[in-house]
Amino acid sequence: MSAEPDGPEDRLRRFATIWSRAVFPATSTSLTRPEFEELLLPLARRLSEALRARTYDAAEGRAVGAALVEAHCTEPEALSRALDCVDAYLVLYCGGDGHQEDLRARAARLQSAMAAGYAEALRQRTLAEQEAIARAALEAQGAVARALHATEARFRAVFEGAAIGIGIADLDGNILQVNGALLRMFGVTEQTMLGRCVVEWTHPEDAPQVWRLYEELVRAEREHYHTEKAFHRPDGTVLWTNLTVSLLRDADGNPQYQLALMEDTTERRLLNLRLRYEATHDALTGLPNRTLFFERLEKALAAGDGQRFGLCYLDLDGFKAINDSLGHAAGDRLLVEVADRLQSCATAPGEMVARLGGDEFVALTTGPDTESEVDDLADRIMNALVTPVRIDGRELLVRGSIGIVEGPAGERGPAEVLRSADITMYRAKSAGGNRYEVADAEADARAITRHGLTTALPAALDRGEFFIEYQPLVHLGDGTVRGAEALVRWLHPQHGVLGPDRFIPLAERTGLIVPLGRWVLEQSVRQAREWQRRHGGTGPLRVNVNLSPCQLTHPGLVQDTVEILERAGLEPDALCLEVTESALIGADDDLLKPLRRLSEMGIDIALDDFGTGYSNLANLRRLPVRVLKLDRSFTQGMQQFPADPVDLKIVEGIVSLAHSLDLAVTVEGVETGAQAEQLRVLGCDTAQGWYYARPGPPERLHELALVDATG
Ligand code: C2E
Ligand code: MG
Ligand code: MG
Numbered sequence: 001m002s003a004e005p006d007g008p009e010d011r012l013r014r015f016a017t018i019w020s021r022a023v024f025p026a027t028s029t030s031l032t033r034p035e036f037e038e039l040l041l042p043l044a045r046r047l048s049e050a051l052r053a054r055t056y057d058a059a060e061g062r063a064v065g066a067a068l069v070e071a072h073c074t075e076p077e078a079l080s081r082a083l084d085c086v087d088a089y090l091v092l093y094c095g096g097d098g099h100q101e102d103l104r105a106r107a108a109r110l111q112s113a114m115a116a117g118y119a120e121a122l123r124q125r126t127l128a129e130q131e132a133i134a135r136a137a138l139e140a141q142g143a144v145a146r147a148l149h150a151t152e153a154r155f156r157a158v159f160e161g162a163a164i165g166i167g168i169a170d171l172d173g174n175i176l177q178v179n180g181a182l183l184r185m186f187g188v189t190e191q192t193m194l195g196r197c198v199v200e201w202t203h204p205e206d207a208p209q210v211w212r213l214y215e216e217l218v219r220a221e222r223e224h225y226h227t228e229k230a231f232h233r234p235d236g237t238v239l240w241t242n243l244t245v246s247l248l249r250d251a252d253g254n255p256q257y258q259l260a261l262m263e264d265t266t267e268r269r270l271l272n273l274r275l276r277y278e279a280t281h282d283a284l285t286g287l288p289n290r291t292l293f294f295e296r297l298e299k300a301l302a303a304g305d306g307q308r309f310g311l312c313y314l315d316l317d318g319f320k321a322i323n324d325s326l327g328h329a330a331g332d333r334l335l336v337e338v339a340d341r342l343q344s345c346a347t348a349p350g351e352m353v354a355r356l357g358g359d360e361f362v363a364l365t366t367g368p369d370t371e372s373e374v375d376d377l378a379d380r381i382m383n384a385l386v387t388p389v390r391i392d393g394r395e396l397l398v399r400g401s402i403g404i405v406e407g408p409a410g411e412r413g414p415a416e417v418l419r420s421a422d423i424t425m426y427r428a429k430s431a432g433g434n435r436y437e438v439a440d441a442e443a444d445a446r447a448i449t450r451h452g453l454t455t456a457l458p459a460a461l462d463r464g465e466f467f468i469e470y471q472p473l474v475h476l477g478d479g480t481v482r483g484a485e486a487l488v489r490w491l492h493p494q495h496g497v498l499g500p501d502r503f504i505p506l507a508e509r510t511g512l513i514v515p516l517g518r519w520v521l522e523q524s525v526r527q528a529r530e531w532q533r534r535h536g537g538t539g540p541l542r543v544n545v546n547l548s549p550c551q552l553t554h555p556g557l558v559q560d561t562v563e564i565l566e567r568a569g570l571e572p573d574a575l576c577l578e579v580t581e582s583a584l585i586g587a588d589d590d591l592l593k594p595l596r597r598l599s600e601m602g603i604d605i606a607l608d609d610f611g612t613g614y615s616n617l618a619n620l621r622r623l624p625v626r627v628l629k630l631d632r633s634f635t636q637g638m639q640q641f642p643a644d645p646v647d648l649k650i651v652e653g654i655v656s657l658a659h660s661l662d663l664a665v666t667v668e669g670v671e672t673g674a675q676a677e678q679l680r681v682l683g684c685d686t687a688q689g690w691y692y693a694r695p696g697p698p699e700r701l702h703e704l705a706l707v708d709a710t711g
Contacts (some may be wrong), residue, residue, distance in 0.1 A: 468489070
């Protein structure tokens with residue numbers, strides 16, 4: 001086994017330790033806690049393997065549940081503690097690097113299999129115990145028979161002294177004799193019992209074969225049968241029994257009586273039901289929990305032709321804020337109130353509401369007409385949330401976002417359906433919340449790729465999957481190449497080359513933009529130094545590098561940049577950092593300070609995509625900016641001939657304002673010679689665009705610059 005401090009084996013061991021600590025107090029085992037942990041370790045391993053196995057095997061979960069009964073974990077608390085622990089820690093410690101939602105779904109199914117295995121094992125054990133008692137009783141019956149022949153007195157003693165209920169009837173079912181234990185079970189007197197007929201004792205929950213077995217016995221076609229059977233008590237309650245009925249023959253072997261031995265299992269049955277209830281319901285709200293919901297969803301998705309399902313996945317808006325500001329007790333009360341309201345929205349047959357955890361709820365509707373029903377269900381839920389909730393004298397507004405998935409049974413699995421609902425719910429949230437959205441396959445696919453890309457990003461940087469293309473910046477006056485903008489790309493192993501628009505926003509959201517941006521800066525600065533070394537003489541070639549808003553607020557920005565320049569031996573004035581206009585709108589002094597420091601060192605700052613952010617032109621004076629990069633949309637307006645006169649006026653105005661503030665103007669997206677000429681006439685300084693070159697490898701720029709310098 002691995003001796004590494006944090007290998008899978010250690011994690012498994014840790015899970016077994018936590019599990020044993022949780023369950024041990026609720027066992028009646030004679031083992032010590034460490035011994036008990038050793039006993040759980042192989043069970044933990046089974047769960048861990050079943051969790052990650054390619055296909056789900058309910059038998060594994062059931063076996064673990066059964067093993068818990070074997071290990072004497074039969075106190076009322078034991079199962080729920082074991083399940084809680086699996087719920088909280090199995091995926092965490094044993095999930096490996098699998099897909100979280102799939103792992104959670106698998107863990108939920110394993111829990112329900114454990115609960116089933118546990119209940120079944122408990123039932124089997126009870127039956128086995130009953131069997132032993134019944135066998136003893138049958139032996140007693142032998143004794144009874146003998147005693148019948150011998151002395152009536154001894155028979156009486158055995159009959160009356162038995163702890164289990166004993167009754168004797170003739171073969172027509174007329175009850176002849178019962179003992180005290182049986183009378184106590186039924187809560188009746190001997191008088192009311194005697195003379196009644198066995199066949200009156202039907203109960204709606206009788207197993208289908210019970211009365212067939214009875215008929216066979218009284219026809220002497222079988223010697224005995226064994227079953228679980230319910231009886232009505234006169235007080236209206238139900239008595240559950242383990243019942244063994246035997247045929248009694250006379251001394252000559254002719255069938256004469258039937259003998260019933262029964263043990264009261266009502267309590268144990270209730271306990272089992274309670275255990276099952278606890279394992280499948282949320283303790284706070286009493287709603288069905290994730291486990292039960294998955295069972296129902298699975299069933300709904302496996303239903304036959306013509307059956308459909310509709311799912312509303314609800315997440316409360318801003319619940320965390322309520323929890324944080326009013327405390328968890330208030331948050332809990334809010335959840336209980338929401339649960340009650342949701343419950344009243346889904347009362348029709350085939351509908352259910354469950355709490356998945358936290359402030360996430362689901363409502364499910366099944367049947368042939370969910371296409372029209374599911375929208376109604378979502379409307380009912382939204383309406384139910386409208387009235388504010390009163391807590392501690394405050395009126396709390398409750399809002400929620402719902403993702404709806406609807407479709408035919410038999411096409412998708414529960415994990416996939418839930419993932420789609422989750423994605424759709426997030427779509428409703430990002431559209432402002434307090435609304436519902438309906439899942440569509442295309443949006444799902446986009447979100448899934450986005451999710452896939454996000455999770456693949458960190459490793460991509462380590463694996464060297466990013467590369468940089470450079471696009472020349474050309475002087476409009478003399479046509480020489482003055483530098484280039486560094487544009488990052490990702491060579492994704494499956495999706496091929498991805499442009500920055502596909503992954504920069506994701507990198508910003510996950511924070512990876514900081515190391516990625518630093519890498520781009522490092523590469524580009526080194527590249528600029530390389531161009532200068534090979535291309536001395538004709539003026540320095542500069543490099544433009546884009547900075548994200550997150551990098552701007554990162555405390556290491558100035559220090560990192562200085563170090564990178566020094567290490568490469570590049571002068572600061574050969575570097576231009578591009579910051580988008582939108583990142584600087586409303587920027588305060590704190591945000592501008594690092595930019596100011598960089599600018600003071602001689603690094604140029606360019607305002608990228610200028611003209612898209614509606615910034616106040618008068619504000620430009622405040623900013624430590626030396627270059628305006630006019631957005632592509634202005635250049636596009638000049639594509640037709642003659643160019644739009646309003647566009648021309650605007651560009652002319654911006655250029656003259658920029659020049660009066662001592663700012664240089666670069667134009668982006670120049671695609672034709674006519675545009676270039678127009679922009680030159682308007683006074684723009686530098687241009688960038690496909691007319692000159694598309695972004696390309698660094699060597700290309702070197703060639704271009706040489707051609708320009710010589711030609
Ligand atoms: P940007 O800084 O405005 O970069 C210019 C974009 O316009 C580039 O798209 C470029 O390929 C494209 N372009 C250049 N000439 C033409 C033309 O003539 N016509 C048209 N239609 N497009 C042209 P790209 O490479 O897809 O980059 C998109 C944006 O991604 C960049 O916009 C920049 O904001 C961001 N970006 C690129 N690299 C980095 C990076 O290393 N770090 C950060 N933070 N952002 C980056
Ligand atoms: Mg740029
Ligand atoms: Mg730009």
